Amino acid sequence: MKQLLTVVSRRTVAQGATELVCRLEQPQDIAPGRFMHLRVGPLLRRPISIARVDHDLITFLFKEIGQGTAELASLRPDDKIDALGPLGNGFPINAINRDQRVVLVGGGIGVPPLYETMRQLVVRGVTCEAILGFDTATSVFYEAEFQALGKTTVTTVDGTHGTKGFVTVALRPESYDVLLACGPEPMLRSLQQQPIEHKYLSIENRMGCGIGACFACVCKTPTGGYVKTCSDGPVFRAEEVVL
Ligand SMILES: Cc1cc2nc3c(=O)[nH]c(=O)nc-3n(C[C@H](O)[C@H](O)[C@H](O)COP(=O)(O)OP(=O)(O)OC[C@H]3O[C@@H](n4cnc5c(N)ncnc54)[C@H](O)[C@@H]3O)c2cc1C
Numbered sequence: 001m002k003q004l005l006t007v008v009s010r011r012t013v014a015q016g017a018t019e020l021v022c023r024l025e026q027p028q029d030i031a032p033g034r035f036m037h038l039r040v041g042p043l044l045r046r047p048i049s050i051a052r053v054d055h056d057l058i059t060f061l062f063k064e065i066g067q068g069t070a071e072l073a074s075l076r077p078d079d080k081i082d083a084l085g086p087l088g089n090g091f092p093i094n095a096i097n098r099d100q101r102v103v104l105v106g107g108g109i110g111v112p113p114l115y116e117t118m119r120q121l122v123v124r125g126v127t128c129e130a131i132l133g134f135d136t137a138t139s140v141f142y143e144a145e146f147q148a149l150g151k152t153t154v155t156t157v158d159g160t161h162g163t164k165g166f167v168t169v170a171l172r173p174e175s176y177d178v179l180l181a182c183g184p185e186p187m188l189r190s191l192q193q194q195p196i197e198h199k200y201l202s203i204e205n206r207m208g209c210g211i212g213a214c215f216a217c218v219c220k221t222p223t224g225g226y227v228k229t230c231s232d233g234p235v236f237r238a239e240e241v242v243l
């Protein structure tokens with residue numbers, strides 16, 4: 001589960017957002033929606049979703065928000081990353097069939113795992129639509145990449161690109177059977193209420209160990225219990241969690 005990744009390339013894809021392509025020690029098939037816990041500094045790790053996998057190449061897309069992600073954004077080709085993973089449970093793409101109408105909804109740093117998810121669904125012959133929400137035009141990334149896979153709508157809060165508003169302005173719940181989403185908690189909370197039969201949410205809350213041992217990532221359940229985002233998730237059925 002622990003492996004050393006080698007950085008192959010790094011580029012800026014939007015303001016403060018970096019794409020890092022790395023080589024895995026061995027080629028792997030990885031279910032979409034899973035993540036890697038990447039070491040930053042001597043002690044800490046940061047969870048980053050797997051945005052794309054091609055044979056032995058793995059792509060991460062992340063926003064610089066603090067020291068850990070700044071460190072990852074400063075890596076150069078041939079640098080090594082100590083990685084734990086792939087970890088967690090991904091989106092249940094095996095349970096989705098070609099007759100179902102699927103919408104993928106991503107907000108900001110929640111967009112990356114949906115890219116590999118849509119790629120794998122399209123390969124299986126499932127028609128998908130994507131709705132991607134960002135704050136402003138300069139934050140938008142991977143619009144063309146999603147468009148190459150299916151109908152894609154971009155929303156920005158300030159209306160500087162695409163449709164003005166939050167992702168929900170572009171959502172037509174009656175048109176979908178399955179919703180797959182990842183993004184900030186208020187967005188997920190609002191999607192939880194949408195009248196769509198099957199809803200799966202990927203939760204990106206703060207983590208410690210990443211492997212179920214420290215309880216840093218717990219999320220309440222409607223029955224008064226809790227689940228661990230790292231090992232029980234990060235993907236949950238919408239009705240399984242209280243956000
Ligand atoms: C399963 C999972 C997958 C993720 N995938 C991605 C991804 O693909 N791309 C990406 O850009 N980010 C992703 N994240 C979020 C990413 O892990 C955090 O942005 C990162 O850990 C921040 O580390 P840092 O050291 O840069 O910032 P820190 O110095 O740790 O934090 C800086 C500030 O951001 C806040 N913060 C840190 N992490 C979070 C968080 N998860 N949610 C809300 N606020 C936070 C802190 O409270 C602090 O105010 C994911 C998180 C999880 C749990």
Ligand code: FES
Binds near residue numbers: 207208218228229231
């Ligand atoms: S991060 Fe330690 S239990 Fe989930």
